[in-house]
Amino acid sequence: MIAFFSRWASLPAFYRRAGRWIPWLWAVAAGLLMAGTVGGLVLAPVDYQQGEAYRILFVHVPSAWMAMFVYMFMAGASASAFIWHVKLAEILARVSAPLGAAFTALALATGSLWGARMWNTWWVWDARLTSVLLLFFLYLGFMALQAAIEDRRRAARAGAVLALVGVVNIPIIHYSVEWWNTLHQGATVSKFDNPSMTWDMLWPLLTMALGFMVYFAAAVLVRARSEILERERHRRWVIDEVTR
Amino acid sequence: MSALAAFFAMGGYAPYVWGSYALAVIIFIYNAWAPLRRHARLRRAILADGRRASAATAAPTHRIHDENSP
Structure with missing residues (x-):
């Protein structure tokens, strides 16, 4: 088990495996996002309460899900x-933060x-909006911490503490509309039955939502590969990999 | 109003609906393009470093060889 895990987490192996997956993930994400956009803008019927304006939902809800x-x-x-x-794991945590911040910004916007x-207002300080804004600042804080600490291994530990403390915000966001x-x-979908x-x-x-998820996978793998190259740039395997 | 014009008008909510989708497109394209560009630049920088390093190790051996030859 440990042997399997350490082999899977080996950076050269991960770098090569991710390189093979990324083109497929981009393609699947593009297909899903295009199908979802056509479905949301053209095929889905008009909402009887909100008219055409409800079509914002097909962008807003997946980005809010992804933010969390x-x-x-x-x-x-x-x-x-x-x-x-x-x-x-340090690398994946570090590179997922800017993407999470982007999804949160999209959800807020x-x-x-x-x-x-x-509602005839751009912003209200209600529980849902405020807790999502806090989520956005948690991402920014995590990124600032990563940028401020030179030693990446120490930056990862400091960031981990912030990220784990911030987890308390997730249930608050989820239940804010009930509490x-x-x-x-x-929620209109979480009651799946x-x-x-x-x-x-x-x-x-x-x-x-599935398109957003696959897009995230592709984008996070591209960023992780760059991060691996940067950390290991003086290792033999990186030079072999790049000159190959 | 034609069907196409009605589609673009979005029942009077055009700026809000199209604005949302435009924002999404911008964010998605940027977050795909920027990391790909960074990755390509990094690979080029490492490649240039590697060439410089191999040139640096090649030069002294050449000079030593010259000194030893009559």
């Missing part, structure tokens, strides 16, 4: 880096556009 998923991914990688000193039309009276509407959404709207949303 990437945080959990980053915190999980940070925990493995902290406990077992796995280099690959599209939510703002949606709110501007539906507090907010302007933000409640009986989602309050018709299949015509649900399939573009799920396709889009």
Whole structure:
């Protein structure tokens, strides 16, 4: 088990394996995102309450899901880096932060556009919006910490502490719409047995969400490969790999 | 209004709906393009380093060889 894991986490092997996967992941992500966009903008029926404006949902909801998923991914990688000193986990935590921040920014911006039309305000300090803004600052704080500490192994440990403390924010985001009276509407999909959404709207949303996920996988692997090259640039295998 | 014009009008919500999708496209393209560019630059820099290093190790042996030859 440990032998399997250490082989999987070996940087040269990971670098080569990721290099083979990335083109496929880009292709699958592009296909899913295009199908989801056509489904969301053209095929899904108009919402009887919100009209065409609800189509923002097909961007907003997947990016909000990813904002939380990437945080959990980053915190999980940070925990493995902290406990077992796995280099690959340090690298994955470090490179996923900017992507998580991008998804969070997209969720906030599209939510703002949606709110501007539906609530007649770009921003309100309600529980859901504020806790997501805090998530955005957690990502920025993690990135700033990584940038400020020269020694990458120490930066990973410091970042791990911040990431793990910040995990407490995730359930707050999730339950904020139930615990507090907010302007933000409640979940429509998480009740999978009986989602309050018709299949015509649900399939573009799920396709889009899957597209976001595969896109994240591709983007995080590209960034991880760069990070590996930078850390190992004076090793023999990197020079062989690049000159090959 | 034609079907196409109606589609672009988004029931009067065009700036909000298209704005959201445009933001998504910009963020997605940037986050794919920037890391790919960084990776390509890094590979080139390492390649240049490697050439410089091999030139540096090749030069002294050449000089030593010259000194020893009559």
